[in-house]
Amino acid sequence: MPTIKDVARLAGVSVATVSRVVNNAPKVSEKTKRNVNKVMDDLGYTPNANARALVMQKSMTMGVVIPDLTDPFFALLANGVEEAARANKMQLLLSTGMIDADSERKAITLLIEQQCDVLVVHSKKLCDEEIIKLAYRKPGLVLIDRYIKEIADRCVWLDNFEGGKTAARHLLSLQHTEFACISSKYEIDDPELRTNGFKSEIEKAGYLLDETLVGYGEPNLQGGEIATQTLLSTGKKFTAIFVYNDAMAIGAISTLENNGFKVPNDISVLGFDDVLLSRYSRPKLSTLHYPIKEMAIQAANIALDAVSNNIKVPQKREENKHVPIIVKRESTSLNK
Amino acid sequence: MPTIKDVARLAGVSVATVSRVVNNAPKVSEKTKRNVNKVMDDLGYTPNANARALVMQKSMTMGVVIPDLTDPFFALLANGVEEAARANKMQLLLSTGMIDADSERKAITLLIEQQCDVLVVHSKKLCDEEIIKLAYRKPGLVLIDRYIKEIADRCVWLDNFEGGKTAARHLLSLQHTEFACISSKYEIDDPELRTNGFKSEIEKAGYLLDETLVGYGEPNLQGGEIATQTLLSTGKKFTAIFVYNDAMAIGAISTLENNGFKVPNDISVLGFDDVLLSRYSRPKLSTLHYPIKEMAIQAANIALDAVSNNIKVPQKREENKHVPIIVKRESTSLNK
DNA sequence: TTGAAAGCGCTACCAG
DNA sequence: CTGGTAGCGCTTTCAA
Numbered sequence: 068m069p070t071i072k073d074v075a076r077l078a079g080v081s082v083a084t085v086s087r088v089v090n091n092a093p094k095v096s097e098k099t100k101r102n103v104n105k106v107m108d109d110l111g112y113t114p115n116a117n118a119r120a121l122v123m124q125k126s127m128t129m130g131v132v133i134p135d136l137t138d139p140f141f142a143l144l145a146n147g148v149e150e151a152a153r154a155n156k157m158q159l160l161l162s163t164g165m166i167d168a169d170s171e172r173k174a175i176t177l178l179i180e181q182q183c184d185v186l187v188v189h190s191k192k193l194c195d196e197e198i199i200k201l202a203y204r205k206p207g208l209v210l211i212d213r214y215i216k217e218i219a220d221r222c223v224w225l226d227n228f229e230g231g232k233t234a235a236r237h238l239l240s241l242q243h244t245e246f247a248c249i250s251s252k253y254e255i256d257d258p259e260l261r262t263n264g265f266k267s268e269i270e271k272a273g274y275l276l277d278e279t280l281v282g283y284g285e286p287n288l289q290g291g292e293i294a295t296q297t298l299l300s301t302g303k304k305f306t307a308i309f310v311y312n313d314a315m316a317i318g319a320i321s322t323l324e325n326n327g328f329k330v331p332n333d334i335s336v337l338g339f340d341d342v343l344l345s346r347y348s349r350p351k352l353s354t355l356h357y358p359i360k361e362m363a364i365q366a367a368n369i370a371l372d373a374v375s376n377n378i379k380v381p382q383k384r385e386e387n388k389h390v391p392i393i394v395k396r397e398s399t400s401l402n403k
Numbered sequence: 404m405p406t407i408k409d410v411a412r413l414a415g416v417s418v419a420t421v422s423r424v425v426n427n428a429p430k431v432s433e434k435t436k437r438n439v440n441k442v443m444d445d446l447g448y449t450p451n452a453n454a455r456a457l458v459m460q461k462s463m464t465m466g467v468v469i470p471d472l473t474d475p476f477f478a479l480l481a482n483g484v485e486e487a488a489r490a491n492k493m494q495l496l497l498s499t500g501m502i503d504a505d506s507e508r509k510a511i512t513l514l515i516e517q518q519c520d521v522l523v524v525h526s527k528k529l530c531d532e533e534i535i536k537l538a539y540r541k542p543g544l545v546l547i548d549r550y551i552k553e554i555a556d557r558c559v560w561l562d563n564f565e566g567g568k569t570a571a572r573h574l575l576s577l578q579h580t581e582f583a584c585i586s587s588k589y590e591i592d593d594p595e596l597r598t599n600g601f602k603s604e605i606e607k608a609g610y611l612l613d614e615t616l617v618g619y620g621e622p623n624l625q626g627g628e629i630a631t632q633t634l635l636s637t638g639k640k641f642t643a644i645f646v647y648n649d650a651m652a653i654g655a656i657s658t659l660e661n662n663g664f665k666v667p668n669d670i671s672v673l674g675f676d677d678v679l680l681s682r683y684s685r686p687k688l689s690t691l692h693y694p695i696k697e698m699a700i701q702a703a704n705i706a707l708d709a710v711s712n713n714i715k716v717p718q719k720r721e722e723n724k725h726v727p728i729i730v731k732r733e734s735t736s737l738n739k
Numbered sequence: 740t741t742g743a744a745a746g747c748g749c750t751a752c753c754a755g
Numbered sequence: 756c757t758g759g760t761a762g763c764g765c766t767t768t769c770a771a
Contacts, residue, residue, distance in 0.1 A: 070748055081758045086750060094756055111540050116516040117453040117462060118748035121763045126453060128517075136482040137679070139475060146472040149499060158513055161495050163485060177494055180452040181464075204447050288683055317683050324685070343473070344683055347624055347653050349660070406764055417742045422766060430740055454764035457747045742771080747764105754759085 069110040078106040089114055116158075120182060125374075129157045129367060130183035132174040132190065134165035139342045140312075140359060141189070144211065147363025148187045155371065157184070168192040179205060185370035187211055187363060191255045207374040209366040212359075214388075221373075223366040223387045227257050230355055230391040231264025234309045234337055237353075237393045239272050242402045243307035243335060247280040249294045249319060251311045258311050261339065265309050280305055284315060291318025299326055306334055306402050313338040313345045313354055320348065320398060331400035341394050350397035357391050405446040414442040425450055452494075456518055461710075465493045465703060466519035468510040468526065470501035475678045476648075476695060477525070480547065483699025484523045491707060493520070504528040515541060521706035523547055523699060527591045543710040545702040548695075550724075557709075559702040559723045563593050566691055566727040567600020570645045570673055573689075573729045575608050578738040579643035579671060583616040585630045585655060587647045594647050597675065601645050616641055620651060627654025635662055642670055642738050649674040649681045649690055656684065656734060667736035677730050686733035693727050 071089075075082045080099060087095050088103045106112075120126035129152040133141040145161060152159045160181055164174030171190045178186055185207040190198065195215050202208050202218045214224040238246065246269055251258040266276045282298045284290030291310060295318065298308070310316035316338030320330045328334050330350055338345055338354035345352035365387070407425075411418045416435060423431045424439045442448075456462035465488040469477040481497060488495045496517055500510030507526045514522055521543040526534065531551050538544050538554045550560040574582065582605055587594040602612045618634045620626030627646060631654065634644070646652035652674030656666045664670050666686055674681055674690035681688035701723070 072748080082749075083751085083758060083760090084756090087757090090750085096756060099756085111536075113512065113515050115457070115518060115748050117456045117518050118763090119750075120453045121451070121457060121748080121765090122750045124763070136472075136478050136485060137475075139473075139478070139679070142472050142475070142478040145497075149472060149497065153499070158517055159497050161481075161485065161497050163489070176449065179449050181494055182451060182453050200447075314683070321685055343475070344680070347650070347680055347683065349657055349685060408764080418765075419742060419744095419767080420740085423741090426766085432740060435740085451764050454747090455766075457749090457764080458766050460747070740771105743769090745766105745768085747766090749763090750761105752759100752761085755757085 068115075069112045070115070071112075073110060074103065074106050074112050077110065078103045125184050126182040127157045128160055128181060128183045129155075129370075130160040130162065130178035130181065130186045131363075132162045132164050132171070132178065132186075132188050134189065134191075135163055136161075139344065140340055140357070143342070143360050144187075144189065144363045147360035148367050150360075151364045151367030151371070164190070166192075168194070168197075172197070175201065183207070184374050185209070185367060187366045187370065189213075207370045209370040209373075211362060211366045220387065221369070223362045223369065223389070225357060225362070225389045225391060227260035228264035228267075230339065230357075231261040231266070231309070232268040233264075233391060233393060234261070234339070234355060235265045235268030235272070237395070237399065238307045238309065238335065238337060239268070239274075241307070241335060241399060244274050244402070245305045245307070246274070246276050247282070247298050247305040247308045248276060249282045249284065249291060249298070249308060249310040249315055251286040251290070251315070252283040253286060261309075261311065277303060277305075279303065286312050287314045288318040288321075291315030292322045293318075295319040295322040299323075307337070307399070308334065309337050309339075311339060313340045313342050313348075313352055316352055316354065316398070317344060317348045320350070320352075331398050335399035335402070337399050339391070341391075345394075345396070348398070353396045353399035354394050355391035356394045358389055362389055404451075405448045406451065407448075410439065410442050410446060410448050413446065414439045461520050462518040463493045464496055464517060464519045465491075465706075466496040466498065466514035466517065466522045467699075468498045468500050468507070468514065468522075468524050470525065470527075471499055472497075475680065476676055476693075479678070479696050480523075480525065480699045483696035484703050486696075487700050487703030487707070500526070502528075504530070504533075508533070511537065519543070520710050521545070521703060523702045523706065525549075542712075543706045545706040545709075547698060547702045556723065557705070559698045559705065559725070561693060561698070561725045561727060563596035564600035564603075566675065566693075567597040567602070567645070568604040569600075569727060569729060570597070570675070570691060571601045571604035571608070573731070573735065574643045574645065574671065574673060575604070575610075577643070577671065577735060580610050580738070581641045581643070582610070582612050583618070583634050583641040583644045584612060585618045585620065585627060585634070585644060585646040585651055587622040587626070587651070588619040589622060597645075597647065613639060613641075615639065622648050623650045624654040624657075627651030628658045629654075631655040631658040635659075643673070643735070644670065645673050645675075647675060649676045649678050649684075649688055652688055652690065652734070653680060653684045656686070656688075667734050671735035671738070673735050675727070677727075681730075681732070684734070689732045689735035690730050691727035692730045694725055698725055 162174035164171035282294035284294035498510035500507035618630035620630035677692040
């Protein structure tokens with residue numbers, strides 16, 4: 068690969084001049100500019116971003132850590148960060164770290180080594196203290212999808228409890244009174260918060276959420292199918308189910324229909340997330356929209372602000388908290 | 404951020420020594436090693452990958468360019484590259500470049516500037532010559548999902564024509580004789596190749612593919628719905644449809660069912676790609692498995708070989724060509 | 740087993 | 756408008 072020196076030599080100018088035309092700095096004569104550009108073209112010269120980052124002390128690079136690219140939810144999160152990167156002429160680095168604290172830590176470390184200026188991190192397994200420490204070390208690090216009080220202005224998160232309540236309100240407004248709920252067995256806060264929010268609003272309205280009508284499963288199609296089967300096997304009646312996520316909800320619909328129930332006529336099914344899947348399901352899934360892409364972009368922008376120490380307006384915490392909203396499609400309807 | 408010098412100073416050793424313990428080079432006494440490690444810990448020192456890349460002349464970085472992260476197909480491609488990167492302790496850089504040649508070129512250039520050692524590129528719009536030139540400049544660049552004769556050993560691609568034929572054979576074996584086909588209106592080779600392959604095999608078997616029973620649409624749910632509506636409006640009879648991709652196929656099923664046709668009982672629907680979606684559809688979609696993740700991993704490995712000039716065994720071209728295979732699920736069945 | 744120093748490719752400052 | 760040069764953080768000889 069040709070370097071700036073090669074260009075300088077062939078163009079008969081100094082490296083300083085080449086640098087100037089590369090970054091089109093003001094004071095270069097048209098003539099030399101043309102000349103240098105030509106040489107660069109001939110040589111197929113590309114500036115070395117590493118060298119530049121080294122001297123500039125910034126890499127124009129934005130990192131994101133997510134558990135898994137194949138999960139459409141996280142792909143959308145990455146997509147948001149990528150868009151923010153592109154908008155700021157930065158390059159996206161991506162690390163995946165799932166399952167355990169170790170791999171999450173490793174993913175973050177790798178990105179820090181690469182000198183990412185900003186870092187949008189999705190981490191569920193690293194403990195609070197460790198993340199707080201990282202956040203202090205790295206001003207451009209923002210946490211997404213998780214709330215830690217001590218660094219609240221560096222977090223962008225969803226109010227899952229409120230989401231559960233919103234779900235309940237939707238179903239209640241459709242005059243349902245007999246509810247079931249499917250949750251995830253994964254050990255993170257979200258499922259519990261959603262279920263509790265749902266339950267609290269149901270009870271506030273004077274109804275009950277039967278303990279045995281709360282099912283659990285892996286947060287995917289099959290998990291939804293199995294959990295629904297279990298719900299059905301209680302023999303208890305319910306006319307509406309609130310499901311942890313869209314994938315499980317689609318599994319629920321499938322099992323329900325296989326057992327002779329029509330969705331939504333006999334039973335309404337409400338998902339969560341509003342991923343692509345929900346629009347592809349038949350009936351199209353009613354769900355709660357999780358604005359993950361917008362949240363990702365916001366996270367990136369907060370980080371960007373932090374590093375360019377723009378007056379560093381400490382964000383109002385409330386603005387970093389998001390609330391999912393109902394997207395009513397076809398899988399929920401009036402109870403009759 | 405603390406640098407190697409800070410560590411050296413505080414540990415009372417030279418930077419050379421620190422470097423040795425960071426890279427755990429052999430000849431360092433246990434004692435200094437412990438000492439230096441402690442200082443690094445206290446300081447929260449992280450090596451600067453840019454500086455390292457600069458002197459080592461390699462970045463331990465793998466780049467991938469795809470059109471769009473939100474498309475599950477491309478997410479899976481990126482996922483494959485990411486896995487290869489992780490397996491080789493490299494970091495993943497991702498650039499998106501869709502729509503036009505310009506943005507594809509820009510995406511690739513960005514990655515080259517970042518000094519990615521290997522580069523897996525999905526590009527449909529850049530012309531052959533330009534890609535060939537890039538491939539010569541950059542030994543670690545491998546093209547995925549496209550075949551260019553001159554650099555065949557740097558390409559990993561799918562035989563779309565053969566895929567169309569496979570689709571036909573599947574439907575033929577199910578005793579269908581009246582066919583329709585839905586293609587994509589996008590201006591790339593793939594749709595045409597698939598349709599032509601399909602047609603050729605149908606005709607070989609002595610049947611016809613009615614020109615008016617070949618529909619076109621955007622390669623998404625809605626495109627499939629609209630195209631199917633058009634097909635239906637011809638009033639002509641068909642018992643099997645071969646659809647360009649899974650998203651459109653699901654749209655087709657939806658429209659078919661809305662018009663009173665049962666899938667697969669009245670009409671069989673066959674998709675292409677075998678993305679996640681196909682398992683979430685009801686009936687579950689029969690489709691052709693496009694091994695994009697494996698192809699991505701292979702592409703990364705070819706690139707890796709090329710840069711570490713491992714005897715540089717020129718790959719057998721045939722090995723770089725992949726053929727989709729039928730995944731029979733529920734949307735296709737015996738014609739009766 | 741350790742240290743000194745050159746140099747990777749680039750930017751930015753200071754001179755001219 | 757242009758050139759010379761220090762130095763970004765690191766690895767890697769070469770000496771000690």
